[in-house]
Amino acid sequence: MSTIELVRRTAIGAERWEPCITSDGRTIGDAEWLRRRTDDGWSHTAMLWRCEPMTFDYEFPGDESFVIIAGAVNITLTESGERVELRKGDVASFPKGTRSVWTVLERLEKFTVVSG
Numbered sequence: 810m811s812t813i814e815l816v817r818r819t820a821i822g823a824e825r826w827e828p829c830i831t832s833d834g835r836t837i838g839d840a841e842w843l844r845r846r847t848d849d850g851w852s853h854t855a856m857l858w859r860c861e862p863m864t865f866d867y868e869f870p871g872d873e874s875f876v877i878i879a880g881a882v883n884i885t886l887t888e889s890g891e892r893v894e895l896r897k898g899d900v901a902s903f904p905k906g907t908r909s910v911w912t913v914l915e916r917l918e919k920f921t922v923v924s925g
Contacts (some may be wrong), residue, residue, distance in 0.1 A: 819843060819857060821878060821918075829858060837865055856921040864912045871925025872875075874902040880917035885910045 819825065819841055829840035838860030846853045853872060857878075867885075877899045884893045884901075887908035895901055903909075907925045 813817060819847070820855065826859065829856075832870065835865070837863075837867075838861055852923070852925060855921070857918065859916065859918040860913050861916055862913045864910065867909050868904055868909050869903045869907045869923075871905045871923040872902070873905075873923045874900070875921035878918040878920060879920045880913070880915040881915050882914060883912045885908045885912070 825841050826839035827841070828836045829838045830836050838858055840859075841857040842858075843855040846851060856872075858875075859870075877895050877897050879897050881896045883895070884895065885891070886893070887910060893901065
């Protein structure tokens with residue numbers, strides 16, 4: 810396989826979305842997967858993700874960093890009660906195991922990378 814065949818590409822608005830199903834079986838939004846890899850206890854995921862307004866609990870399964878492409882979300886950290894407000898153009902990073910409650914205020918789209 811050539812190096813160029815290993816490169817995965819997409820474009821915002823490509824419309825190749827599929828349901829995003831969490832490890833506990835919940836469907837939360839849609840994803841367009843760029844990379845999904847798990848090897849011997851290590852994982853790396855890169856994807857575009859979108860969600861309509863809703864509220865859900867979320868424990869970060871790995872270190873997760875993302876940029877908000879569109880929309881707005883409030884993320885309440887379960888342990889401290891602190892709230893992180895994010896909008897289009899914001900970039901954030903959360904450590905693995907952080908428990909949170911997401912309140913999607915406006916249709917949200919983000920590019921995210923999860924590793925751990």
